[in-house]
Amino acid sequence: MFKKFTTRIVLAVSMILILQTSASAQRVRRVLFPTPEQFIASAEAQRIIEDASAFVGNDLQREYSMVCSSTGPERAALARQRAGLPPIENYTVEPTQVFDNMWYIGPTSQGAFVITTNEGLILIDTLNSTEEARDILIPSMQKAGLDPTQIKYIVLSHGHPGQTDHTGGANYLQSLYGAKVAMGKPDWDATLPFQSPDRPLANRDIDIITGSTLTLGDTTLSFALEPGHSPGSLAMFIPVVWRGEPTMVMLLAGAMQTPDREAYDALEHIMNDIAKPRNVRGVLNTHAGIFQDTLEDMEVIRNNPDGPNPLLYGQDQAQRYWSMIVECARARVIALEDATD
Secondary structure (H helix, E strand, O other): OHHHHHHHHHHHHHHHHHHHHHHHHHHOOOOOOOOHHHHHHOHHHHHHHHHHHHHOOOOOHHHHHHHOOOOOOOOHHHHHHHOOOOOOOOOEEEEEEEEOOEEEEEEOOOOEEEEEEOOEEEEEOOOOOHHHHHHHHHHHHHHOOOOHHHEEEEEEOOOEOOEOOOOOOHHHHHHHHOOEEEEEHHHHHHHHHHOEOOEOOOOOOEEEOOOOEEEEOOEEEEEEEOOOOOOOOEEEEEEEEEOOEEEEEEEEOOOOOOOOHHHHHHHHHHHHHHHOOOOOOOEEOOOOOOOOOOHHHHHHHHHOOOOOOOOOOOHHHHHHHHHHHHHHHHHHHHHHHHHHO
């Protein structure tokens, strides 16, 4: 009897250790981009970067310096840290109606978007925790005149095992309002086994894969997987309206990170086969400032709501930008491959 009991304890402890080891392995992030030295050392990468300058014209200089760097676009906090600059103060941003049917809600560090439809609201991301969803997201929505009880769907742009900066409030909001929660299938698979008891993830309602759509009333979102930053990072294609004129923007949760050919092929498909044919005119992220959706841009919109929208590119400008993104992502992949040869 004692021998059987001891065996069971050993097996239980072994299983715990296996799960802990697996969880730790999940949290170790692979190399997402080359170092500046590796990027410069790759002659082929530098040739591609030089050729990509043909897309800049006189209106994409900032984008070229950001997209065609060794890292590609990155969170403002990380970019400042890398440059040795002090961190940005983390405060709750004034709710901003970035389009007629879309709002930015939340802090400077990471936020959420709310899409309005004629049958309710779609929420993209949920901040870091129950507390932030309760004390920041819901009051900010109410301040903007948005009714949180009308949240019908929550789309989580991506998730990481043991990290909840986008998913942390989803369980609370799902329980409170009965909203259905959607996330990329690979990220559900990766995050659910390792959720923290003090920050439980939402119940798994909808798996998103490339080609999935989500319709609420008069609005349909479409999706593709953008692996790299996480296995199930989403590219979302969102129909928006500005001053009554419909157009299309995309939200790239993976921030254009292409650590390998699979990730690059997915990004190339997103840009060349979806963004270009659909005349997508803007690119967003719930970390404000990764792309052109900076805090300063939102302030411009708040201060001059009747002026031009800084989140929208002209059609020719956008087409050149998407081409630039593809080429500079290819350069980073090649630099990483050259560094490991």
